[in-house]
Amino acid sequence: MRTLPLAGLALLVPLATSVPLHAQESPGEKLPVVTHVLPNGMTFLLLRREGAPTVAFVTHFRAGGVDEWTGISGTAHLFEHMLFKGTRTIGTKNYDAEQALFPRIDAAADSVTAEFRKGALTDSAQLKRLRDRLKQLEDSARQYTVSNELWRILTENGAQNLNASTGNDLTNYFFSLPANRAKLWFVLESDRIRNPVLREFYSEREVVMEERRLSIETQPFGMLYEQFVATAFQAHPYGRPVVGVASEIQAVNRHAALEYYHRFYAPNNAVVAIVGDIAVDSMKAWASQYFADIPAGEPHRPVVTQEPPQRGERRIEVQFDASPIVMIGYHVPSAQHADAPALAVLSQILTGGRTSRLYQRLVIRDRVATAIGSFMAPGQLYPREFAFQGVPIAPHTTREIEQALYGELERIQREPPSPFELQRVRNQIDASSYQRLQSNLGLAFQLSSSEALWSDWRRTFHDQGTQARVTAADVQRVAKTYFERTNRTVATLVRPAAAADQKGGNE
Amino acid sequence: MRAHLALLGWLATVPASTPARAAAQQPTDSRRAIESLQFPPLRFSPPMPKRVKLSNGVPVYLLPDKTLPILQLFVVSKAGVAHVPDSLWGVGWHADEIIRSGGTTRLSPDSVDKLLDFYAIQFQLNTENEQSRAFVSGLSRYRDEMLELTFDLLRNPRNDTSRIRILAAQQEENWRRRNDQPFSVIARAWNQVMLGDHPLGRTLATPAEIAGFTPQRFRWVEERIFCPENLLIGVTGDFDERPLIAKLESLFRGWERCKAGLRELPPLHFAQGPPVVLVEKDFNQTSIRMGHAGGLKVANTPDYFASAVAEFLLGGGGGFSSRLLQRVRSDSGFAYSVFSFWEATPKREGQFAAGAQVRAEKTVAALKLMRQIVGSMATEPVTAKDVKLAQDNRVNSFVFQFENAGQIISQQLSYAVNGLPPNWFEVYLQGIQRVTPEQVTDVAQRYLHPERLVTVVVGKPSAFDKSLSEYGPVTALSVDSIKR
Numbered sequence: 001m002r003t004l005p006l007a008g009l010a011l012l013v014p015l016a017t018s019v020p021l022h023a024q025e026s027p028g029e030k031l032p033v034v035t036h037v038l039p040n041g042m043t044f045l046l047l048r049r050e051g052a053p054t055v056a057f058v059t060h061f062r063a064g065g066v067d068e069w070t071g072i073s074g075t076a077h078l079f080e081h082m083l084f085k086g087t088r089t090i091g092t093k094n095y096d097a098e099q100a101l102f103p104r105i106d107a108a109a110d111s112v113t114a115e116f117r118k119g120a121l122t123d124s125a126q127l128k129r130l131r132d133r134l135k136q137l138e139d140s141a142r143q144y145t146v147s148n149e150l151w152r153i154l155t156e157n158g159a160q161n162l163n164a165s166t167g168n169d170l171t172n173y174f175f176s177l178p179a180n181r182a183k184l185w186f187v188l189e190s191d192r193i194r195n196p197v198l199r200e201f202y203s204e205r206e207v208v209m210e211e212r213r214l215s216i217e218t219q220p221f222g223m224l225y226e227q228f229v230a231t232a233f234q235a236h237p238y239g240r241p242v243v244g245v246a247s248e249i250q251a252v253n254r255h256a257a258l259e260y261y262h263r264f265y266a267p268n269n270a271v272v273a274i275v276g277d278i279a280v281d282s283m284k285a286w287a288s289q290y291f292a293d294i295p296a297g298e299p300h301r302p303v304v305t306q307e308p309p310q311r312g313e314r315r316i317e318v319q320f321d322a323s324p325i326v327m328i329g330y331h332v333p334s335a336q337h338a339d340a341p342a343l344a345v346l347s348q349i350l351t352g353g354r355t356s357r358l359y360q361r362l363v364i365r366d367r368v369a370t371a372i373g374s375f376m377a378p379g380q381l382y383p384r385e386f387a388f389q390g391v392p393i394a395p396h397t398t399r400e401i402e403q404a405l406y407g408e409l410e411r412i413q414r415e416p417p418s419p420f421e422l423q424r425v426r427n428q429i430d431a432s433s434y435q436r437l438q439s440n441l442g443l444a445f446q447l448s449s450s451e452a453l454w455s456d457w458r459r460t461f462h463d464q465g466t467q468a469r470v471t472a473a474d475v476q477r478v479a480k481t482y483f484e485r486t487n488r489t490v491a492t493l494v495r496p497a498a499a500a501d502q503k504g505g506n507e
Numbered sequence: 508m509r510a511h512l513a514l515l516g517w518l519a520t521v522p523a524s525t526p527a528r529a530a531a532q533q534p535t536d537s538r539r540a541i542e543s544l545q546f547p548p549l550r551f552s553p554p555m556p557k558r559v560k561l562s563n564g565v566p567v568y569l570l571p572d573k574t575l576p577i578l579q580l581f582v583v584s585k586a587g588v589a590h591v592p593d594s595l596w597g598v599g600w601h602a603d604e605i606i607r608s609g610g611t612t613r614l615s616p617d618s619v620d621k622l623l624d625f626y627a628i629q630f631q632l633n634t635e636n637e638q639s640r641a642f643v644s645g646l647s648r649y650r651d652e653m654l655e656l657t658f659d660l661l662r663n664p665r666n667d668t669s670r671i672r673i674l675a676a677q678q679e680e681n682w683r684r685r686n687d688q689p690f691s692v693i694a695r696a697w698n699q700v701m702l703g704d705h706p707l708g709r710t711l712a713t714p715a716e717i718a719g720f721t722p723q724r725f726r727w728v729e730e731r732i733f734c735p736e737n738l739l740i741g742v743t744g745d746f747d748e749r750p751l752i753a754k755l756e757s758l759f760r761g762w763e764r765c766k767a768g769l770r771e772l773p774p775l776h777f778a779q780g781p782p783v784v785l786v787e788k789d790f791n792q793t794s795i796r797m798g799h800a801g802g803l804k805v806a807n808t809p810d811y812f813a814s815a816v817a818e819f820l821l822g823g824g825g826g827f828s829s830r831l832l833q834r835v836r837s838d839s840g841f842a843y844s845v846f847s848f849w850e851a852t853p854k855r856e857g858q859f860a861a862g863a864q865v866r867a868e869k870t871v872a873a874l875k876l877m878r879q880i881v882g883s884m885a886t887e888p889v890t891a892k893d894v895k896l897a898q899d900n901r902v903n904s905f906v907f908q909f910e911n912a913g914q915i916i917s918q919q920l921s922y923a924v925n926g927l928p929p930n931w932f933e934v935y936l937q938g939i940q941r942v943t944p945e946q947v948t949d950v951a952q953r954y955l956h957p958e959r960l961v962t963v964v965v966g967k968p969s970a971f972d973k974s975l976s977e978y979g980p981v982t983a984l985s986v987d988s989i990k991r
Binding site: 027050051052053054084087089090142147148151152153155156157158159160162176178179180181183184185187189191200203204205206207208209210212213217218219220321322323352353354355363364366367370371391392393394420423424427428430431432434435437438439440467 | 541544549551553574576627661673679680681687688689790791792826827832836838839844864865866895899903904906911913
């Protein structure tokens, strides 16, 4: 029996020195990150840190919901799920036999889709027969499958935080390993990026439908947000849900997912951050050994579509059996625009903490809301929404939230933030500039997303320094520029009349 | 004393060789490549906090880490809301918010808000059922401000009536919104069915309780939960021991002893039935929870460790390697979310439960499948390979229990509050490694009873694949008769 020396040990002497804060330079910018770019364009950001022997790996691909084409919404996300299904050698007992069944399974899936698309003319008995047949065929392929083998290998090796997520701009994959097992990441990740096999595809499509129901269709905030962005963005793909439109999730096939993969999952569209107790030279060598021979692909091309200027306030209602909520948003430029730092400070002045202007007005003074918050969405790369979300306290209404909020937005255009307000925000930025350096995984996320978005890992750190230099006049100017009625979208969740009657019209 | 931990990975069965490949089209066999990996031993002696006692007997755990100019303060009270009389449960449950927002005898509520925001101090306080915890984090150059504010709030809360009125209005609104989301409905229905009126089954204050929010009632609870004998302190980050201890001594000076009036946790009685409870609600996805008494406490016993491995393999830490996720999600596509937990503490048994949110048209099929999987732990023995998976995972990931000083401190505080020894994690790992497949089957046979599962279903029965009565005899519970 091995013994684990976990108690009664001497204190570990702190080894790393603190990073001094130079005037308006964020401490993150000084991190000794080593950038290693392979000839095929794949970028590795390597950061050795003192501390426990763990390593965090975060990979971002420049591929997201905005890169989908018409009719396949949700494919970026479904493909992210498929990257956990294994490769030609992981997750299978006999890849050739398994693959030989795929064309028949795909044909059966397309028959289901064809029947489903008849809409009102769909023969439900026939649809059920076709679905049963698809399930039967896919189950027959399972005899060759070692389901979730990738997960099992990583579980066995003590991996932590194994997950992935898909956004509008980027898709990421991540986990941490004990430092002595770092090489495992290179073997597994290079294989699944190179040789993904989209097995168990159609049952996973059902799983994703349930994910959509769980996170959107049964959630008042989820439903309201989906309709809110769809209203604010009429041309730009930011208006589409990343999880996908229900009818498209149900129709997407393996071919489309593979096509998406071939277009966007080239090594030159990938950025990996490796942070923790690593030997940088070994990481470089393994990066070359495992990834260098993946051929480069087409570089990612940004979305051409630009959202046309809004010509007047847009207002919608979303019926849902729940108490009211309101979302109010204004179009603002992307996170790389010169106004972005002032907008970030503005959002802190308005909603960052209990002394913020909107909390003071709506929650403390007028007592019309239980909560008020703001967020920038649905992405960073393209022009987006500066949005507010308010939850009224009955009998107060969402209209009262709107009136009080507009009053405060007008006030900040008249009355710039006080020195106290600005210093409060600067102190908050200062504290968060250190707090965000605490975990290996969190740091790896920031490095790789910043590099994937802006081709500069320092960028998100640098932005904090820029925010600390924002003046009261800057804040006032951006408030005037963007908080205009014609630039506004308002979405309100309302209870359907029938449901409200049942409730006695009281709530 | 510094020992080395040697944890070997897969031993090589195939010679290690990974030649650079010329053609990307010729995939290497990753499984073989992995089998040939040899991992060097992991040498790591986690730093352990120093434990000192203040002059009033309060234990303080210290673990400095000057990597960043940040200070983190943990305050834990052994008392929780379940220890106050039932008539004050709602007051106790929201005492955390009124301590944060209601000012102090010295500072108005607005002044507290200003100071916390201006110094960028994160102040998180939670009065939970069995204990209460504060976590405070900020820049270490504001050490004194952080400590003084935290202690002022915990010792001298003002319970300002204007802020109590705001809190009451917010909580009344939360009450109105209690049935808006599936999770809130299933969780409250489940608690009512399983735990009845027991405080451990409560998460929401009722309008009658909210009407009883007064400064005096808040004060009654606050001075019994936050008082020296109940407290443990932890500090990590950028600090020097001597001035810190001196500061803590001064902050505790004159703080009166805990007042009488708290009770032991009332005895727990988990429901024996009714077998199936249906809460009808028009959601296009069905929420499911099934379970019964867990029967075990956290303890250094073979049964407890075997139950931890069983939980891992059934639907807990094993994730996709667990039976529930494999069969309900990956094989059947019925759900995105499916899980189980086998809850326990060192002081009391907890509940065993499995849950999922499933496609409405597969509700009955999913219920039957989940019940069958729970039963399979006793009838389809786990393999040696499965047990080794759980053991390897726990052993190989042990370092993640000690990734940073804050994690180490909160672990030690939690062990101390729960009466576990400081080396509990080591004991746990050794216990897990002794578990055999036979023991897992044995605890499943003795403690998991598919025929006794109580099941709660929230959804729209007209959308179900079959009548719910095909799963078991159904009792209806209307949404409005969920009392809390």
